[in-house]
Amino acid sequence: MGSTPLEQENQELKRTLRIMAKKAERNEATLNSFFEVELRLLSCSRLSDLLDLILIEFKEMFRLNNVNLILFDPEHAARSLLNDYTPPAPGNTLRFVQSQRLLKSIYPNQKLIVGAPSQPLRNEAFPVTSNPVESCALLPLIRQNCLIGSLHLGSSDPSRYTEHVRYDYIQHLASVVSVCIENCINQENLHRLSSIDMLTKVHNRRSFEQEIVRELSRASRGGYHLACLFLDLDHFKMVNDNFGHQTGDRVLRTVGLFLNKQLRKTDIVARYGGEEFAVLLPNCDKAGALEIAEGLRQKLSKLIFRDEASKPFRMTTSVGVSLCKPDEYPKAHLDDVSYQLIQSADKAVYHSKHNGRDRVSFNEFSGPDNRKRKEA
Numbered sequence: 001m002g003s004t005p006l007e008q009e010n011q012e013l014k015r016t017l018r019i020m021a022k023k024a025e026r027n028e029a030t031l032n033s034f035f036e037v038e039l040r041l042l043s044c045s046r047l048s049d050l051l052d053l054i055l056i057e058f059k060e061m062f063r064l065n066n067v068n069l070i071l072f073d074p075e076h077a078a079r080s081l082l083n084d085y086t087p088p089a090p091g092n093t094l095r096f097v098q099s100q101r102l103l104k105s106i107y108p109n110q111k112l113i114v115g116a117p118s119q120p121l122r123n124e125a126f127p128v129t130s131n132p133v134e135s136c137a138l139l140p141l142i143r144q145n146c147l148i149g150s151l152h153l154g155s156s157d158p159s160r161y162t163e164h165v166r167y168d169y170i171q172h173l174a175s176v177v178s179v180c181i182e183n184c185i186n187q188e189n190l191h192r193l194s195s196i197d198m199l200t201k202v203h204n205r206r207s208f209e210q211e212i213v214r215e216l217s218r219a220s221r222g223g224y225h226l227a228c229l230f231l232d233l234d235h236f237k238m239v240n241d242n243f244g245h246q247t248g249d250r251v252l253r254t255v256g257l258f259l260n261k262q263l264r265k266t267d268i269v270a271r272y273g274g275e276e277f278a279v280l281l282p283n284c285d286k287a288g289a290l291e292i293a294e295g296l297r298q299k300l301s302k303l304i305f306r307d308e309a310s311k312p313f314r315m316t317t318s319v320g321v322s323l324c325k326p327d328e329y330p331k332a333h334l335d336d337v338s339y340q341l342i343q344s345a346d347k348a349v350y351h352s353k354h355n356g357r358d359r360v361s362f363n364e365f366s367g368p369d370n371r372k373r374k375e376a
């Protein structure tokens with residue numbers, strides 16, 4: 001027997017209700033995952049972590065085929081923080097622009113773009129892609145009414161982003177991404193500024209003293225040596241006296257640049273005082289540290305500097321080396337170990353100066369002495 005129209009209507013209503021309940025469930029799950037994403041964005045303090053989250057994890061979290069980003073970076077503020085960063089698809093997923101022309105052409109009214117992209121838009125937003133983009137959301141990244149970038153979400157599903165739906169959440173997401181990008185760049189640059197020596201662009205003394213504790217902790221965990229070199233330019237006062245302070249400054253800048261170039265990325269170069277540089281060599285034993293120290297001394301003595309009248313001159317350097325294996329002092333406070341390691345390398349420089357300069361001396365690390373640190 002067939003059902004009555006009332007029963008049919010009832011069944012239809014029930015079906016609609018079930019669909020609506022499913023939709024509500026889905027929406028709630030989406031909203032929750034959006035909140036999660038937002039929290040993760042806000043907790044990134046490094047630009048590279050933030051970019052990984054956007055360019056790699058967004059794809060999976062939002063089930064997208066492509067996520068690309070353009071950043072307006074006129075003064076290389078972002079790029080300078082990303083020296084070691086490789087985007088997931090280099091050259092395609094992350095691009096930097098120095099002028100706002102491209103961004104202004106994509107967003108003439110600074111408004112979100114959704115739907116199937118036109119061919120020119122597709123070329124700009126998804127320049128090289130193996131996955132078809134049938135619909136997309138292009139989000140203008142705006143700070144203080146200024147376009148700072150563009151985030152492109154691409155899907156192979158033509159119905160994923162359509163012109164007839166409001167996308168309040170992704171608009172909100174774009175605002176959060178914009179704030180996070182700006183914050184990461186500012187925070188990291190501020191941190192960098194406070195840790196570098198403005199004249200030579202290597203670490204300053206404060207930063208060196210933080211780094212040495214960090215490196216000692218790493219060396220202790222890894223069970224390896226940390227070598228510390230002190231390099232003190234000989235008779236530097238004469239450079240200032242004979243050629244002027246500006247030439248002296250130029251010498252210091254050149255030496256800072258030279259040391260940074262000569263050493264590995266994992267080594268730390270710092271200006272410890274006026275004409276004194278300090279270097280940390282992680283995972284380097286005595287023979288290795290002495291060889292590096294001697295190599296630096298020899299190369300430094302061959303560097304040619306010029307005075308204000310372009311007259312060439314050379315300089316020599318006294319070097320002090322010490323090293324320790326911090327896991328041999330498991331009970332010691334790392335501040336005490338670092339204090340003693342610095343003292344030890346400083347003593348070694350003193351020996352070099354005392355024995356005629358332009359040489360490398362080694363001083364045996366005698367173990368941490370917490371009394372000395374407290375007296376100092």
Ligand SMILES: Nc1nc2c(ncn2[C@@H]2O[C@H](COP(=O)(O)OP(=O)(O)OP(=O)(O)O)[C@@H](O)[C@H]2O)c(=O)[nH]1
Pocket residue numbers: 199232233234235236237238240244245246247248249252273274275353357
């Ligand atoms: N141009 C310049 N000179 C500096 C700077 N900081 C310190 N100095 C100078 O570095 C010189 C250090 O002189 P001294 O400590 O006597 O050492 P030195 O002449 O190198 O002699 P030895 O170390 O004994 O070989 C002083 O003249 C300081 O004025 C700086 O930032 N720029």
